[in-house]
Amino acid sequence: MPAIEMTNPAALPADWRDILALTKPRVMSLVVFTALCGLLVAPALPPLVLGFTAILCIALAAGACGALNQWYEVELDAKMRRTAKRPLPAGRMDRQSALHFGVGLAGFSVVLMGLATNWLAAVLLAASILFYVMIYTVWLKPRTPQNIVIGGGAGAFPPLIGWVAATGQVSALAILLFAIIFLWTPPHFWALSLFVRSDYAAAGIPMLPVVKGIEPTRRQVFLYSLPMAAAAIAPWPLGLAGPIYGVCAIILNFVFLVLAARVLANRSTDPAQMEPEKHLFAFSVFYLFALFTVLVADRWIA
Numbered sequence: 001m002p003a004i005e006m007t008n009p010a011a012l013p014a015d016w017r018d019i020l021a022l023t024k025p026r027v028m029s030l031v032v033f034t035a036l037c038g039l040l041v042a043p044a045l046p047p048l049v050l051g052f053t054a055i056l057c058i059a060l061a062a063g064a065c066g067a068l069n070q071w072y073e074v075e076l077d078a079k080m081r082r083t084a085k086r087p088l089p090a091g092r093m094d095r096q097s098a099l100h101f102g103v104g105l106a107g108f109s110v111v112l113m114g115l116a117t118n119w120l121a122a123v124l125l126a127a128s129i130l131f132y133v134m135i136y137t138v139w140l141k142p143r144t145p146q147n148i149v150i151g152g153g154a155g156a157f158p159p160l161i162g163w164v165a166a167t168g169q170v171s172a173l174a175i176l177l178f179a180i181i182f183l184w185t186p187p188h189f190w191a192l193s194l195f196v197r198s199d200y201a202a203a204g205i206p207m208l209p210v211v212k213g214i215e216p217t218r219r220q221v222f223l224y225s226l227p228m229a230a231a232a233i234a235p236w237p238l239g240l241a242g243p244i245y246g247v248c249a250i251i252l253n254f255v256f257l258v259l260a261a262r263v264l265a266n267r268s269t270d271p272a273q274m275e276p277e278k279h280l281f282a283f284s285v286f287y288l289f290a291l292f293t294v295l296v297a298d299r300w301i302a
């Protein structure tokens with residue numbers, strides 16, 4: 001645990017914007033959306049109230065992850081331009097409150113999930129929170145550039161949990177949805193890490209471009225994009241999704257691969273000239289929203 005207390009009592013208390021910021025709402029939006037899509041493409045739909053409760057639980061759990069991550073990383077966040085204005089490093093909230101908020105949300109979301117849907121969904125939810133906080137944030141992130149490959153698995157759970165909340169069991173499409181996000185995470189994050197490399201270097205976090213350099217990271221971005229595209233298109237040939245999904249998935253993945261190839265071809269080491277990396281990062285977020293949207297549309301229209 002970071003040793004120093006970053007609290008600046010003069011700036012307390014936090015307002016609702018800080019509490020919201022603690023949950024990383026922009027990231028949470030995609031986590032929740034993929035969970036909702038996992039629930040909506042499952043073979044059996046739960047009653048509306050239970051479905052809504054399941055998605056609420058996943059949102060609260062994702063918020064807990066954000067709060068616990070920021071509680072643990074207050075010193076690191078203070079060293080990076082991108083994160084220095086967060087409520088804890090900026091001194092607008094005290095660490096103890098963030099810890100209580102995170103633990104409370106985590107416990108509440110898991111128990112509510114178990115009571116409202118089923119205990120397999122609750123166990124998977126608890127495992128994702130523990131995975132993100134303990135395996136990714138505490139263990140791997142400060143130690144190895146493979147942190148996001150292994151630890152990023154936590155972010156791949158939401159559609160699987162949505163599916164299990166609806167059906168009580170795991171099946172092939174749910175596992176494929178997990179695989180798509182698992183393989184999507186490295187290009188998503190490493191594209192960003194290339195143009196904020198100096199932040200990670202300043203904070204001493206061993207992200208790939210800091211440890212191995214820019215060119216190897218660009219190669220990894222492209223290499224992970226290939227199996228990601230295969231996993232994303234696979235539901236169509238496997239008969240788990242129809243042609244609407246198949247055609248849209250091919251187009252989305254084609255664009256993704258073109259942008260990843262532009263990253264691979266970029267020779268600049270100056271963040272100001274890393275347009276291909278910025279484009280791929282921005283597109284990666286749109287891509288996942290769009291891919292999951294067409295999966296649901298395909299299921300509901302066809």
Ligand code: HEM
Pocket residue numbers: 024026027028029030031034082136147148151152153154155156181185188189192285288
């Ligand atoms: C270990 C895995 C991951 C890492 C290290 C990572 C890292 C990041 C970082 C550093 C940002 C920058 C924006 C910020 O400061 O909030 C970001 C943005 C974002 N990430 Fe990830 N991410 C990961 C996985 C995911 C997953 C699984 C999802 C959702 C399925 C996701 C969705 C998003 C979204 C929606 C944004 C916001 C982009 C924006 O602000 O426009 N990320 N990610």
Ligand SMILES: CC(C)=CCC/C(C)=C/CC/C(C)=C/COP(=O)(O)OP(=O)(O)O
Pocket residue numbers: 024027031058061062065066069073083125128129132141154155157158161
């Ligand atoms: C089912 C469930 C609850 C899953 C949620 C898992 C989750 C929160 C996934 C998102 C991953 C994420 C925010 C990574 C940010 O990396 P970082 O923490 O290194 O980013 P930072 O540098 O911005 O703090």
